[in-house]
Amino acid sequence: MSKGISRRDFLKGALIGGVAAGTGLGHSHVYGQSAQNLRFSTWHPPVSRETKTVWTPMLDKLKEKSKGKIGYTMYAGAALGKAPEHYDIVQKGLSDMGYFTATFTPGRFPLTDVLSLAVWIDGKDLATEIGNAMYARLLNREFKGVKVVELNGCIQSFLWTKKPINKLEEIKGLKIRTPGGHQTNYIKALGGEPVFMPVGDVYMAVETGTVDGIVTCPPMILAFKLHEVAKNCTMGTFGCVSEGVIMNENAWKKTPDDLKPVVDECCHNPFATSGGLTRNVYGQMIKELEGNKVAFRTLNKSDEKYWAERFQEVTRKWVTDLEAKGLPAKQAVIMYNEECEKRNVKLPSFPPEYRKA
Secondary structure (H helix, E strand, O other): OOOOOOHHHHHHHHHHHHHHHHOOOOOEEOOOOOOEEEEEEOOOOOOOHHHHHHHHHHHHHHHHHOOOOEEEEEEOOOOOOOHHHHHHHHHOOOOOEEEEEHHHOOOOOOHHHHHHOOOOOOOHHHHHHHHHHHHHHOHHHHOOOEEEEEEEEOOOOEEEEOOOOOOHHHHOOOEEEEOOOHHHHHHHHOOOEEEEOOHHHHHHHHHHOOOOEEEEOHHHHHHOOHHHOOOEEEEOOOOOOEEEEEEEHHHHHHOOOOOHHHHHHHHOOHHHHHOOOOHHHHHHHHHHHHHOOOEEEEOOHHHHHHHHHHHHHHHHHHHHHHHOOOOOHHHHHHHHHHHHHHOOOOOOOOOHHHHHO
16 A cells, blocks of 8 residues: 555545535535525545545635525535436435536437547646537537536546556457446457446456556546556546536525526636646646656557547547437537637547548
């Protein structure tokens, strides 16, 4: 184990912290009898960078901007349900606001998977700018029964393995945990065998050899201490997942009209509001992982070209499959590339012939 908190204490703290917050016994900030108390749910552990540097500061800012009229109770660590259940947790009113991951429920938000195409984005603030623009242009059609506060793709995911990958051919036959979505097909395109499992189960799976590696982003590696068992990183982007903050419709309707703009101001880009998981923080996370003796390998030009070509084929098939169902997938990909290019973001999974469409 690395220095500092042990994995056993880490998991114990995540469980106790999540349950305490979930029962209202822990992380509660409600002010005055007339305050509106927002119950916020997330599957991120209470001690994770997401909860500590994004969600709590965002909600504190909301409390401050509302002059104490809006308080909150934090339900972290999947206290109210497993990660794939978080859209329904908010929609059904078990919480008033929460963070959900669309990719964890395959087929439910098909067009929104465009946000998880392989892309180079190193800040969640930037990913949210792009996701919000895509929501306004096209993706709003997929979300019913909730208020979408913000929508984002994640920062780029890499391949983290127990043993070093010196050439792409060595990926063939490896069992690699996938978060779902495009990443499943990307792993197949490189010859690996995708295995879907909750990120909380990955540590033991890698440690015992049930899987050989994991596709995920640096914050998840740190949040779940996966750098202790997967100390080799191949830095070719797999993109990541599509996710966002949503609010229960009744909770939104009950929010006083003068406070609704405050909610939008503080939560429309939580990462810009809090300063957590931004482009500046990304470099710090990589340095932290290097300090924990994680070895990073970048792709050479030949491997990079092969990687992009395989992933472009995945995009083409995804478009063909969804268009056969009457969904404007090609339009979604073209729009996504437009929003990326506006912000100097590279989308290597974008088929070059689509630019002529």
